[in-house]
Amino acid sequence: MNALYHANTAPRKKSRFTLLLAAVAAGAMSAGALLPQTALAQEAASEPTNSQSFLQVYGPIANTVTGETKNWAGAAGRIPELKAAMKNRKDRHATGNFMLIVGGNVNDDRMRREGIELMLGSGLVPAEDVARFHYYSGSLAYNYDDTDPARESWKRAVDAGYADNDGDVFNDPQYLITQSFVQEDRQSEAFEFLLPYLEANAAPGTGQNDRLIRLGLQAAIDTDDAQMGNRFARMLIEDGNTVETWKVGLQVVAMMNPMDEKPELEMYRLMREAGVITQRPEYIRYIEAADPRLMSNELDDVLAEGLRNDLFQTSGDQYYMDVKQVIDTRKATDVRELDQTVAEGRNGDAASARIAGDILYSLDDYEQAAGFYQLAAERGYNGDAAHTRAGVAHTMAGNYAEAMSAFDEVGGEYAVIAEFWALYAQSKMAAVSAPASVAEPMMDDAAPASAT
Numbered sequence: 001m002n003a004l005y006h007a008n009t010a011p012r013k014k015s016r017f018t019l020l021l022a023a024v025a026a027g028a029m030s031a032g033a034l035l036p037q038t039a040l041a042q043e044a045a046s047e048p049t050n051s052q053s054f055l056q057v058y059g060p061i062a063n064t065v066t067g068e069t070k071n072w073a074g075a076a077g078r079i080p081e082l083k084a085a086m087k088n089r090k091d092r093h094a095t096g097n098f099m100l101i102v103g104g105n106v107n108d109d110r111m112r113r114e115g116i117e118l119m120l121g122s123g124l125v126p127a128e129d130v131a132r133f134h135y136y137s138g139s140l141a142y143n144y145d146d147t148d149p150a151r152e153s154w155k156r157a158v159d160a161g162y163a164d165n166d167g168d169v170f171n172d173p174q175y176l177i178t179q180s181f182v183q184e185d186r187q188s189e190a191f192e193f194l195l196p197y198l199e200a201n202a203a204p205g206t207g208q209n210d211r212l213i214r215l216g217l218q219a220a221i222d223t224d225d226a227q228m229g230n231r232f233a234r235m236l237i238e239d240g241n242t243v244e245t246w247k248v249g250l251q252v253v254a255m256m257n258p259m260d261e262k263p264e265l266e267m268y269r270l271m272r273e274a275g276v277i278t279q280r281p282e283y284i285r286y287i288e289a290a291d292p293r294l295m296s297n298e299l300d301d302v303l304a305e306g307l308r309n310d311l312f313q314t315s316g317d318q319y320y321m322d323v324k325q326v327i328d329t330r331k332a333t334d335v336r337e338l339d340q341t342v343a344e345g346r347n348g349d350a351a352s353a354r355i356a357g358d359i360l361y362s363l364d365d366y367e368q369a370a371g372f373y374q375l376a377a378e379r380g381y382n383g384d385a386a387h388t389r390a391g392v393a394h395t396m397a398g399n400y401a402e403a404m405s406a407f408d409e410v411g412g413e414y415a416v417i418a419e420f421w422a423l424y425a426q427s428k429m430a431a432v433s434a435p436a437s438v439a440e441p442m443m444d445d446a447a448p449a450s451a452t
Helices: 014-031 037-043 052-063 072-076 080-085 089-105 111-123 126-143 145-157 173-183 187-200 209-220 226-238 243-256 262-273 280-290 294-310 316-334 340-346 350-362 366-378 383-397 401-408 413-435
Strands: none
Touching: 014 089, 014 187, 052 080, 052 089, 052 243, 072 080, 072 089, 080 089, 089 111, 089 145, 126 173, 145 173, 173 226, 187 209, 187 226, 209 226, 209 243, 226 243, 226 366, 226 413, 243 262, 243 413, 262 280, 262 383, 262 413, 280 294, 294 316, 316 340, 340 350, 340 366, 350 366, 350 383, 366 383, 366 401, 383 413, 401 413
């Protein structure tokens, strides 16, 4: 399938992390790195202290990089001596600090990461720096393509409360973990990590998690996982509640959930109501699913809308002219025979009640239409179809609580579309109950954010 989202989704490697780790190294030096043996001993004024045997090894090695002529390569070659001399956690912290700085000067990411891990393992990294050190450890592992340890370190950073505050989501550990799984075609593990995080950190209407959700949504599309696609589409809509997020979310749902014409009609009705039908083929699918012989007045409005959007032409457009002819022939009949249709719906069978509901819906009498759909369900008409249409009619009438109750009754092939109509009704209900000064996000006239 086509990519939903084409932005730069690859985790950024050395250029960014090198700068960040330089800051870590600079901060680490205050803990005694690269100091002579006597100064290091004096710095350990409280427990734990460095072992004397370690200090005897550390001093000469540190001196090779503290003079005017620094022998970084020589110091790197003597790291095994320093590691072998470690006796306690103070020794491990000092060794890790030294390795971090030396590794930076000889461009050895493995050495730098091992140094950070030694420092973390010592238990002497200040509590406020622990999450940051885990993040940098993961970044270094990623630099040399050791992705499993990278993810583990990033997860520890998340668990420790790390927050990347540079405004670039591509550097967030949650994004990096998810994207690294996706790049290895391990989408199920990406979902397993990402979904609990998004659910625990939901911020409806803020767009806060937009990039992360789109990353999951694209992974679902790439693996043809309709269930996951539906979940991420819903999250995207709830997270932003804008015309653009509704458009992307509903397009994904329509693409990943093949439907028969009847449930598909409710999908296109929702897309139209949300203001996200923008293409001629979408209007045509709407018209074909509804059938102009049955819902002529509704489809007359649909045709007019497509005409206003320059997607149909009054001349030279054979499809438009053919449909318009059917509509013009039928819509006056529906109005003229309405009383008879309603009487048959009240006194007839389930199908008669459903037809009455369809005609009334087409004539914008949504409240009465909802009653006939409910009647059709009670008389044995397809309950999922009838309750879905009742819910849609209640939504259009502004009876949102009744709509939610109707959608709760829906299952089977109508379940997905009923879920998203219920989400729409819920958003409308929330907008109605919001303070008058709060604008409804979906009705905002501002240009929608780019999908790319």
